Amino acid sequence: MESDTASSAQPKVITIIGGAGGMGRLFRRELEAAGHEVRVLDKDDWHRWEPLLADVDLVLLSVPIEHVMEGIEQLAGKLGRDQLLADVTSIKVKPIRKMREVHAGPVLGLHPMFGPTTKRLQGQLIVDCGGRRPHAFAWFLETLRGLGAKMIKASADEHDRMMAFVQVARHFASFAYGVHLFEENADLDRMMAFSSPIYRLEMGMVGRLFAQDPHLYAEIIFSSEVGKQQLRHYHNHLGEMVELVERGDKDAFIDYFKNVSAWYGELGRQFLDESSYIIDKLTEYTREPAAEEVSS
Amino acid sequence: MESDTASSAQPKVITIIGGAGGMGRLFRRELEAAGHEVRVLDKDDWHRWEPLLADVDLVLLSVPIEHVMEGIEQLAGKLGRDQLLADVTSIKVKPIRKMREVHAGPVLGLHPMFGPTTKRLQGQLIVDCGGRRPHAFAWFLETLRGLGAKMIKASADEHDRMMAFVQVARHFASFAYGVHLFEENADLDRMMAFSSPIYRLEMGMVGRLFAQDPHLYAEIIFSSEVGKQQLRHYHNHLGEMVELVERGDKDAFIDYFKNVSAWYGELGRQFLDESSYIIDKLTEYTREPAAEEVSS
Numbered sequence: 001m002e003s004d005t006a007s008s009a010q011p012k013v014i015t016i017i018g019g020a021g022g023m024g025r026l027f028r029r030e031l032e033a034a035g036h037e038v039r040v041l042d043k044d045d046w047h048r049w050e051p052l053l054a055d056v057d058l059v060l061l062s063v064p065i066e067h068v069m070e071g072i073e074q075l076a077g078k079l080g081r082d083q084l085l086a087d088v089t090s091i092k093v094k095p096i097r098k099m100r101e102v103h104a105g106p107v108l109g110l111h112p113m114f115g116p117t118t119k120r121l122q123g124q125l126i127v128d129c130g131g132r133r134p135h136a137f138a139w140f141l142e143t144l145r146g147l148g149a150k151m152i153k154a155s156a157d158e159h160d161r162m163m164a165f166v167q168v169a170r171h172f173a174s175f176a177y178g179v180h181l182f183e184e185n186a187d188l189d190r191m192m193a194f195s196s197p198i199y200r201l202e203m204g205m206v207g208r209l210f211a212q213d214p215h216l217y218a219e220i221i222f223s224s225e226v227g228k229q230q231l232r233h234y235h236n237h238l239g240e241m242v243e244l245v246e247r248g249d250k251d252a253f254i255d256y257f258k259n260v261s262a263w264y265g266e267l268g269r270q271f272l273d274e275s276s277y278i279i280d281k282l283t284e285y286t287r288e289p290a291a292e293e294v295s296s
Numbered sequence: 297m298e299s300d301t302a303s304s305a306q307p308k309v310i311t312i313i314g315g316a317g318g319m320g321r322l323f324r325r326e327l328e329a330a331g332h333e334v335r336v337l338d339k340d341d342w343h344r345w346e347p348l349l350a351d352v353d354l355v356l357l358s359v360p361i362e363h364v365m366e367g368i369e370q371l372a373g374k375l376g377r378d379q380l381l382a383d384v385t386s387i388k389v390k391p392i393r394k395m396r397e398v399h400a401g402p403v404l405g406l407h408p409m410f411g412p413t414t415k416r417l418q419g420q421l422i423v424d425c426g427g428r429r430p431h432a433f434a435w436f437l438e439t440l441r442g443l444g445a446k447m448i449k450a451s452a453d454e455h456d457r458m459m460a461f462v463q464v465a466r467h468f469a470s471f472a473y474g475v476h477l478f479e480e481n482a483d484l485d486r487m488m489a490f491s492s493p494i495y496r497l498e499m500g501m502v503g504r505l506f507a508q509d510p511h512l513y514a515e516i517i518f519s520s521e522v523g524k525q526q527l528r529h530y531h532n533h534l535g536e537m538v539e540l541v542e543r544g545d546k547d548a549f550i551d552y553f554k555n556v557s558a559w560y561g562e563l564g565r566q567f568l569d570e571s572s573y574i575i576d577k578l579t580e581y582t583r584e585p586a587a588e589e590v591s592s
Contacts, residue, residue, distance in 0.1 A: 113492040125492060152489055162490045165482050170498050172541070173473055175553070176534040177465075182556045183533055184526070186461050188563055193448055194458045196409040196421060201574070202466050202501055207567030210560050214553035218546045228541055230480070235531070235538045237479055238472040242531045245468070245524055250514050257471070257510035260478045264506050267484055271503030276413075278497070281577040 012139065013056045015039045017071060018063035022116025023088060027062060030121050034143045046074065053078050058140060061087040061095075065219035068095050076102040084136055088112050090167065091223050092129045092156040100132055107131030108140070109156060111163075112149075122148030129156040161226050168227030169234055171217055174206045181206075201278065308435065309352045311335045313367060314359035318412025319384060323358060326417050330439045342370065349374050354436060357383040357391075361515035364391050372398040380432055384408050386463065387519050388425045388452040396428055403427030404436070405452060407459075408445075418444030425452040457522050464523030465530055467513055470502045477502075497574065 014031055018024045019040030028038045041052045053059060059079060063071045068089045079085060086108040089095045096109040113125040126149045128141065145151060154162065181188070195203060209217065221227060244252050261268060310327055314320045315336030324334045337348040349355060355375065359367045364385045375381060382404040385391045392405040409421040422445045424437065441447060450458070477484070491499060505513065517523060540548050557564060 113490065113495075125490075127490065154490070159490075162483075162487060165477065165480075166487055166490055166495050166499075169473075169476070170495065172537070173469065173534075174498075176537045177469055177530070178556045178560070179537055179552055180465070180530045180533040181461065182559050184461075184529060187458075188560065191458060191462055192563070194409065194421075194423065194450070194455075194462055198411075199409075199462050199466065201571075202470075203462075204567040204571045204574075205498055205501060207560055207564045208571045210553065210557040211564035211568040214550045214557070217553065218549050221541060222544060222546050222549070231538045231541055233480060234473070234476045235535050237476040238469075238534060239531050241468070241472045241475055242527045245517060245527055248518065250518055253514050253518070254510045256475055256478075257506065257513065260474045261506040261510070263478050264474070264484065264503055267488070268503045268507035271500040272507040275497075275500045275504045278500075278574055278577060281574060 010139075011035050011037060012058060013037045013039070014058045014060055015041055015052050015056045016060045016062055017041045018043075018061065018067075021062060021064070023112065024062040026116065026118060026121070027060060027088070030147050031143065034147055036143070049074075049078065053083075055080075056083065058084040058086060061085070061089070061099075063089075064215070065089055065091065065223060066215060069098055072098045072102055079103050079105060081105040082136075084108065084140065086110060086131075086137070086140070090163065090220060092127075092159045094223070096129060096131050096156050106133035106136035108134070108137045111159060120148070123150065124148075125150050125152060127151075127159055128153050129159050160224055164224055164227040164230045167220055168224050169230045171209065172221055172227075172231055173234070174209045175217065175221075177206050178210055198275075201275075306435070307331045307333060308354060309333045309335070310354045310356055311337055311348050311352045312356045312358055313337045314339075314357065314363075317358060317360070319408065320358040322412065322414060322417075323356060323384070326443050327439065330443055332439065345370075345374065349379075351376075352379065354380040354382060357381070357385070357395075359385075360511070361385055361387065361519060362511060365394055368394045368398055375399050375401060377401040378432075380404065380436065382406060382427075382433070382436070386459070386516060388423075388455045390519070392425060392427050392452050402429035402432035404430065404433045407455060416444070419446065420444075421446050421448060423447075423455055424449050425455050456520055460520055460523040460526045464517055464520050465526045467505065468517055468523075468527055469530070470505045471513065471517075473502050474506055494571075497571075 014036050016024045016028055016038060019028050019038070020042040024040070028040065032038050039052050039056065041049060045052065053075075059075065061068065061071055068087060072087070072095060075085065081104045084106045085099050085103045087095045087099060088110050090111055092109045092111060096107065099107045099109070108131045109129040111127040111129070113127060118124060121144065126144060128151050130153070141151060191203070192200065241253075241256070244256075264271075310332050312320045312324055312334060315324050315334070316338040320336070324336065328334050335348050335352065337345060341348065349371075355371065357364065357367055364383065368383070368391060371381065377400045380402045381395050381399045383391045383395060384406050386407055388405045388407060392403065395403045395405070404427045405425040407423040407425070409423060414420060417440065422440060424447050426449075437447060487499070488496065537549075537552070540552075
């Protein structure tokens with residue numbers, strides 16, 4: 001076992017719990033490329049946990065979000081107080097609290113801001129929410145930075161609050177919109193025939209959600225308390241705006257619009273430029289729209 | 297004045313009302329390129345309407361949506377019954393009805409599915425909702441097709457119903473989300489620091505709305521009756537989903553998810569591919585995220 005101050009150049013032994021999953025495989029590949037020895041403990045390996053956990057420098061938990069709490073609990077009493085314990089779950093308050101409960105040693109909560117289909121850490125964002133004895137993770141964080149990851153620090157509270165906006169409410173809004181189209185039995189194919197690139201992209205952002213794993217989205221949305229509060233607020237705000245449209249109050253609509261616009265400031269203009277660039281790219285990518293020729 | 301059956305090769309005289317606006321300028325440029333003579337009647341030219349309207353083959357109305365009804369009314373009694381009258385407003389039931397009221401001759405309602413910053417008609421979608429005596433517009437539609445526009449036919453009713461989904465509800469959802477962020481006083485810059493390309497794109501689709509003209513969006517949202525009904529349904533559906541999350545009913549969430557997913561079918565997979573391609577492009581485009589390095 002290395003001491004906290006061991007040189008980052010020295011290879012370490014890392015066990016990835018959930019190492020056979022997409023995210024686990026990515027970390028395994030990258031950490032091995034950085035010269036460390038990586039062992040994998042997946043769900044069928046728990047009967048032989050002892051050699052996989054004993055004496056390793058770092059235990060990295062990379063399990064589906066719905067299994068993270070039981071995954072951490074299974075570690076109770078199995079780690080020495082100088083072994084490092086870290087997780088890569090997309091919520092942070094609960095797993096960090098639980099890791100601190102079951103483990104007396106160094107704890108680190110990370111959130112890699114990318115999906116399991118990502119090929120390399122190069123250029124990817126990872127949020128570092130700390131945990132306990134952050135100095136002990138110096139070599140690990142240096143390894144991640146060496147692999148090109150961009151680290152950003154936040155408290156677990158701030159992280160979860162931000163994610164309530166960035167993930168929970170946004171994914172939920174797309175989910176609810178898809179449900180709306182489904183309940184109204186909208187004619188999707190015909191809608192697509194009517195869609196310019198920008199509408200197509202808007203619809204695409206909704207549609208892509210439903211081509212992915214429902215459990216992942218359920219966990220992201222259901223596991224954040226602050227996220228749930230957000231959703232209620234969102235529903236209320238949307239209701240106020242619907243009422244405004246129903247009573248035909250165009251002036252109030254335009255006032256709101258201008259206030260939000262001023263609040264966005266320069267960022268709105270930047271978004272417009274970015275999305276216009278994207279729309280051009282999308283126009284290049286998409287096949288010809290299924291427009292029927294007008295016979296006149 | 298040409299007869300209805302005049303050859304499309306023969307140059308026509310066209311007056312564009314609102315020809316100084318973005319969309320008007322585009323049509324002027326393109327119709328001139330196709331060999332027609334184009335005159336412009338803008339809001340300051342109404343005192344000299346007579347030479348601009350008399351004897352022209354086609355009057356093309358391209359005014360901001362909030363002025364289209366009064367624009368059509370101003371034409372009452374000014375057009376001969378063989379002159380063609382067309383509009384390019386993004387709603388269709390009301391303007392077509394009004395054009396048929398004020399004009400006894402051929403009427404055509406078009407909706408170009410692109411913004412006024414578009415440079416050329418080549419590859420762009422235009423919805424043709426007819427109006428009266430469609431055959432009289434043969435040369436005009438042939439000109440548009442010759443310029444590369446893709447024509448798609450729909451009744452005015454179907455058009456407005458589709459637009460309630462494709463435009464009204466979608467724009468409104470982005471608007472309401474921006475209002476929500478504003479009311480919650482979300483820290484946008486910090487959110488962006490936390491955003492992976494996909495979240496950035498999602499946020500960008502909201503932000504770009506607020507960098508544009510509030511009046512345009514107000515008109516699109518307020519002028520569609522079927523759109524307003526949509527918004528109430530949307531609010532109700534969203535409310536049902538919020539309740540489902542609040543009572544922790546993950547199974548129901550996943551059931552809804554799977555139903556919508558099956559309903560999307562192949563289109564969901566296609567959207568995922570398209571948006572993944574777009575995200576790669578966006579990653580190429582965006583500057584480095586403003587991630588602060590972790591000092592460890």
